[in-house]
Amino acid sequence: MTLLAILAAAGLLLIVIEIVFIPGTTIVGIFGGLLSGYSIVKAYTDFGIETGHAFLLANLIGGAIILIVCFRSGVWSKFANKSISDGKAIDDLDIELSVGDEGITLSDLRPMGKAEFKNKTYEVQTLGAFCNHPSKIIIVDISRYKIIVQPLN
Numbered sequence: 242m243t244l245l246a247i248l249a250a251a252g253l254l255l256i257v258i259e260i261v262f263i264p265g266t267t268i269v270g271i272f273g274g275l276l277s278g279y280s281i282v283k284a285y286t287d288f289g290i291e292t293g294h295a296f297l298l299a300n301l302i303g304g305a306i307i308l309i310v311c312f313r314s315g316v317w318s319k320f321a322n323k324s325i326s327d328g329k330a331i332d333d334l335d336i337e338l339s340v341g342d343e344g345i346t347l348s349d350l351r352p353m354g355k356a357e358f359k360n361k362t363y364e365v366q367t368l369g370a371f372c373n374h375p376s377k378i379i380i381v382d383i384s385r386y387k388i389i390v391q392p393l394n
């Protein structure tokens with residue numbers, strides 16, 4: 242019976258190690274679950290229904306208590322990302338360009354690529370036409386997030 246209690250405790254300990262210290266590997270957690278499960282099954286087969294129920298209940302209560310203690314103790318705060326991002330996925334374009342400005346491509350535009358206007362590099366987009374590098378281009382539209390260009394003929 243002592244061996245079964247040690248197996249059950251070791252199983253719970255391995256599950257805690259899986260959750261707290263090395264999350265994502267699942268091998269340690271699976272092994273811990275197998276140990277706990279084996280101790281419960283062995284208690285049923287060797288000592289009868291009452292002892293099996295007691296082991297099952299002890300494993301469930303012990304596991305719940307351990308998880309509650311882990312969550313409330315602040316262990317997870319060590320893993321939490323506490324930084325706050327004040328940016329956006331796409332910031333508003335802060336540009337000094339206007340429709341009609343001419344520039345040159347720094348890469349092929351298929352339909353997006355890099356171009357230079359007024360000695361600054363911008364990401365630009367054509368209206369579907371491909372434009373080889375180096376080509377002269379002109380701005381035809383500036384929306385909130387895009388600079389639309391077309392080849393200058």
